[in-house]
Amino acid sequence: MLKRKISNWQTTLIGLIIVEFVIFGSLNSRFLNITNLMYSVGDFLYIVIAALSMTFIIAAGGIDVSVGSIMGLVSIITGIFWIKTSNIILAIILGLTSGILAGALNGFLIVITQVNPLVITLGSSFLFSGLALTLSGFAGSTGFEGISGFPDSFINIANGLIFNIPNPLWILLILAIIFYILLHKTKFGRYIFLMGMNPNAARYVGIGIKKLTIYNFAISGLGGAMAGIFLASYFTNARSDLGADAPLAVITCTVLGGASIYGGEGSIIGTLLAGLLIGYLKYGLQMINITSIQTNVFLGLVLILAISGRYFWDMLSTNYKNKKAVRSLRR
Amino acid sequence: MKEKVTNIILKKPEILVTLILIIYFFSIGIKNPEFIKVDTVIRILFNGAILTIVTMGMSAVIITKNIDVSVGSLLGLAATFGATYLNSTDHPSILIFLLITLGTGLLGGLLNGLGVAYGGVSSIIMTLGTMAMFRGILTLYTGGSWIDIVPEWYLNFSRAKFLGLYDPIWIMIISLIILWVFSVKIKWGRYMYAIGNSVEGARFIGIPVKRVVLSAFAISGFFSGVGALIYISQIGTIPTQAGIGMELNAIASAVIGGISLMGGTGNILGAGLGALLLQTIKYSLLFFKVPAYWNNVISGFLLLLIVVMTSRIQIYLRQEKEREVEEAIQKEYMIRQKE
Numbered sequence: 001m002l003k004r005k006i007s008n009w010q011t012t013l014i015g016l017i018i019v020e021f022v023i024f025g026s027l028n029s030r031f032l033n034i035t036n037l038m039y040s041v042g043d044f045l046y047i048v049i050a051a052l053s054m055t056f057i058i059a060a061g062g063i064d065v066s067v068g069s070i071m072g073l074v075s076i077i078t079g080i081f082w083i084k085t086s087n088i089i090l091a092i093i094l095g096l097t098s099g100i101l102a103g104a105l106n107g108f109l110i111v112i113t114q115v116n117p118l119v120i121t122l123g124s125s126f127l128f129s130g131l132a133l134t135l136s137g138f139a140g141s142t143g144f145e146g147i148s149g150f151p152d153s154f155i156n157i158a159n160g161l162i163f164n165i166p167n168p169l170w171i172l173l174i175l176a177i178i179f180y181i182l183l184h185k186t187k188f189g190r191y192i193f194l195m196g197m198n199p200n201a202a203r204y205v206g207i208g209i210k211k212l213t214i215y216n217f218a219i220s221g222l223g224g225a226m227a228g229i230f231l232a233s234y235f236t237n238a239r240s241d242l243g244a245d246a247p248l249a250v251i252t253c254t255v256l257g258g259a260s261i262y263g264g265e266g267s268i269i270g271t272l273l274a275g276l277l278i279g280y281l282k283y284g285l286q287m288i289n290i291t292s293i294q295t296n297v298f299l300g301l302v303l304i305l306a307i308s309g310r311y312f313w314d315m316l317s318t319n320y321k322n323k324k325a326v327r328s329l330r331r
Numbered sequence: 332m333k334e335k336v337t338n339i340i341l342k343k344p345e346i347l348v349t350l351i352l353i354i355y356f357f358s359i360g361i362k363n364p365e366f367i368k369v370d371t372v373i374r375i376l377f378n379g380a381i382l383t384i385v386t387m388g389m390s391a392v393i394i395t396k397n398i399d400v401s402v403g404s405l406l407g408l409a410a411t412f413g414a415t416y417l418n419s420t421d422h423p424s425i426l427i428f429l430l431i432t433l434g435t436g437l438l439g440g441l442l443n444g445l446g447v448a449y450g451g452v453s454s455i456i457m458t459l460g461t462m463a464m465f466r467g468i469l470t471l472y473t474g475g476s477w478i479d480i481v482p483e484w485y486l487n488f489s490r491a492k493f494l495g496l497y498d499p500i501w502i503m504i505i506s507l508i509i510l511w512v513f514s515v516k517i518k519w520g521r522y523m524y525a526i527g528n529s530v531e532g533a534r535f536i537g538i539p540v541k542r543v544v545l546s547a548f549a550i551s552g553f554f555s556g557v558g559a560l561i562y563i564s565q566i567g568t569i570p571t572q573a574g575i576g577m578e579l580n581a582i583a584s585a586v587i588g589g590i591s592l593m594g595g596t597g598n599i600l601g602a603g604l605g606a607l608l609l610q611t612i613k614y615s616l617l618f619f620k621v622p623a624y625w626n627n628v629i630s631g632f633l634l635l636l637i638v639v640m641t642s643r644i645q646i647y648l649r650q651e652k653e654r655e656v657e658e659a660i661q662k663e664y665m666i667r668q669k670e
Contacts, residue, residue: 063455109635113642116592118398118455122579123635130627137624248459261453297467300460304446311451 009258009310013273020277024284031287037280042158042168042234044279046071046227048272049171050246051253052179053223055271058254059183060216061196061263062117066106067250069128070224071231071243074099076132078229079147079238088154096225102128103221107214125247132240148237158234171230172272180268192216196263252303253278278302344589345601347641352608359615366618373496379610380499381406381558381565383603384506386581386588388554390602391514391547393585396527396594397447397454399548401439402555403577404465409435409559410569411469414478417485417563432563433556439465440552444545462578470571479568489564499561503603506557510550510599523547527594583634584609587641609634 024031031037050067057064078095082088102124109120136147160167183189191212195202203209227246232238255261256278257270278299285295360367385402392399413432417423439461446457489499514520522543525533534540558577563569582592588605590597612633616626 109639113639114646115586115638115642119582119586119592119638120635122583123631123638126579126627126631126634128631130625130629130631133624134628248463251456251459255456261456294467294471296463297471300463300467303463304450304452304457304460307452307456308446308450315451 010267010270010273013257013270013277017273017277017280020280020284024280024287028284028287031284038166038169040283041172041279042166044249044275044282045158045168045172046231046234046243047246047249047253048275048279049175049227049230050220050223050243050250051257051271051275052175052268053220054250054254055179055257055259055266055268056183056192056216057117057220058251058259058261059196059263059266060192060213061199062110062213062216063251063261064103064106064121064217064220065118065247065251066102066121066125066128067220067224067227068243068246069125069132070099070102070221071228071246072240073102073128073132073135074225074228075232075238075242076136076147076240078232079150080135080138082150082154083147088151092154092229095229096222099221099225099228100218101221103224104214104218106221107217110217111210111213129240129244136238136240146235146237146239150232150236150238154233155236156233158230168230175226176268176272183266183268188212188215193264193266196260196265198264249278249299252299256303256306343601344597344641344645345604347644348588348601348604348608351637351641352604352611355608355615356611359618363618366615371614371618373500375607375610375614376500376503377497377565378614379607380503381561382577382580382584382610383503383606384554384561385558385577386584386602386606387506387510387599388551388557389578389581390585390588390590390597390599391510391523391550392454393582393590393592394514394523394527394594394597395544395547396530396592397544397547398582398592399440399443399458399551400455400578400582401443401458401462401465402551402558402581403574403579404462404469405436405439405552405555405574406558406562406577407569407571407573407575408439408465408469409433409556410562410573411473411478413559414481414563414569415472417482418478418480423482429560432559433553436552436554436556436559437549438552439555440549441545443552444548447548448541448544466575469573473571475571477568477570481563481567485564486567489561499565502557502561506554507599507603510554513550514599519543519546524595527596529595580609581606583638587634587637589641608637 021032050071054064054067074095077098078091081091081094085091106117106121106124109115109124110117113120156167158167162170183192191202191207194205195207195209195212199209224243228243231242235242253275254266254271257267257272257274259266259271281298281302282295285298290298357367385406389399389402409432412435413428416428416431443454443458443461446452446461447454450457452460489497491498493501514523522533522538525536525538526540526543530540533543562573566573584606585597585602586592586605587608588597588601588603590602590605609630612630613626616629621629
């Protein structure tokens with residue numbers, strides 16, 4: 001029953017994407033150019049990466065608004081280690097590790113204080129963005145200036161091609177598969193859903209909720225870290241304010257993808273579809289000369305309409321089913 | 332005696348934040364005695380007026396177990412509309428100005444409330460959406476340029492003193508009194524607490540849940556408008572990013588002040604004190620001339636520290652109390668068995 005409802009929602013998302021393509025395609029014929037469509041994935045990949053890992057958090061009933069600050073922090077840390085060690089692989093590994101640690105710190109603080117995750121990640125988002133700014137100051141670039149001079153191999157991560165297909169698409173595909181397996185096919189994923197549905201039940205069946213929360217936020221940190229490194233590679237320099245605007249779009253993606261903010265529901269495929277929907281919405285609006293600020297108005301509107309639309313749709317369909325049941329009983 | 336102290340702190344979280352505020356204030360004073368002056372207190376109150384008002388308004392929403400992250404954007408929007416009106420004519424009428432600024436806030440809050448109470452959208456999603464929308468409308472309206480002219484007479488409003496205190500401080504005090512009376516003495520205000528405790532329970536005893544939630548959001552929006560009134564006068568320029576980050580500060584202040592995000596607890600006074608604590612931290616950083624880029628690190632760190640500390644203290648006190656209750660029950664049980 002639950003599964004059918006969610007998959008219904010995914011069909012709706014696919015329908016919306018098709019509608020979007022038809023509308024933008026008729027407004028501007030360049031929109032449906034397959035090369036453009038493939039390359040534009042790079043513009044919004046960072047949002048989708050973070051949204052994929054955010055699905056874990058929201059499915060478990062939490063929220064993480066520090067993911068944008070983690071992006072900036074990780075890009076700066078990667079840049080600093082690249083300058084200091086001239087070893088880009090080591091720098092990337094250290095960057096990812098720091099992202100995981102930042103996420104785990106969130107999880108740890110939530111576990112020991114039992115305060116709502118929103119408050120903790122709010123506080124830590126100040127901390128991380130401040131640290132990023134301070135560290136970039138230490139690295140010699142004052143204030144909001146970035147760290148540049150990355151090697152070609154690093155810049156190729158986001159700008160290269162494999163088999164004539166841009167790397168961002170490959171990254172998207174691989175990460176979606178990994179996260180899909182982790183959330184939907186493993187015990188860990190089942191536990192996360194259980195924790196989101198009913199934390200007390202999860203505790204009674206012997207799931208280590210505290211440990212799970214820390215792991216979960218570490219995954220979100222890893223998602224932020226990957227997004228941050230991708231951004232640094234895509235823009236060819238690391239800045240402390242990279243990804244500062246991400247949290248709204250990331251949460252929008254996840255919730256639009258079918259995750260319930262109250263926990264217990266969420267789907268990687270839904271998040272992926274919602275990410276594509278929002279990403280191409282941004283891209284399409286750009287194509288018909290609408291600025292990114294106006295896009296934000298659209299984004300907010302889409303989010304609210306989609307969620308309330310879903311609510312009313314659910315209400316109507318339950319009403320309809322109830323009536324049908326009553327009718328069949330009378331007969 | 333000890334039992335009493337723990338009870339009081341558990342019941343009245345604003346006492347804890349007052350203690351922290353005093354300790355922080357005087358420990359800065361030990362480092363630099365120059366800090367402890369009436370002037371410092373007045374400056375903190377003056378600079379913290381906007382945040383305090385916005386925090387107290389938003390507390391109404393948090394008490395009903397919802398959240399409003401659109402207050403910063405709404406403040407910016409209300410300030411933009413208000414200031415634009417002030418500049419549009421030579422003799423602006425104060426009444427229309429108030430109507431525009433406060434009305435923008437109220438309408439924005441009502442929009443949030445409608446979506447949450449009647450549209451079935453969870454509050455964080457709804458207000459995240461309207462946060463982006465308000466900011467977008469603001470930028471579209473101004474075309475991305477700043478409003479940097481505000482009539483002299485209105486700038487003077489925040490610098491004028493009444494009975495020795497600046498006008499913004501008076502507005503803050505009046506807002507505090509209104510909200511305090513509303514949330515403590517008036518039935519409608521008590522309904523907010525009931526809903527925060529248990530929505531189902533509130534519905535069963537006949538509280539109009541939807542309308543109360545709607546009014547809580549309207550209050551939050553309205554006080555964003557009040558914040559905008561002061562913003563125009565105090566800051567004097569309205570950039571397109573006016574109010575960004577205000578919502579984060581306000582939520583943090585409310586939580587520090589003992590308003591639980593789980594709803595139903597805390598009071599307005601505590602929220603206001605939480606905002607003042609945050610402002611004191613900011614002011615002390617300014618006082619010690621800490622480089623600006625350290626600001627976020629230190630305030631983020633202190634914020635987390637305070638949240639961790641207060642929540643640990645409360646968890647500890649709650650456990651103590653539970654143990655005491657258990658011991659009392661056991662004693663009673665033993666006595667009865669003997670009989």
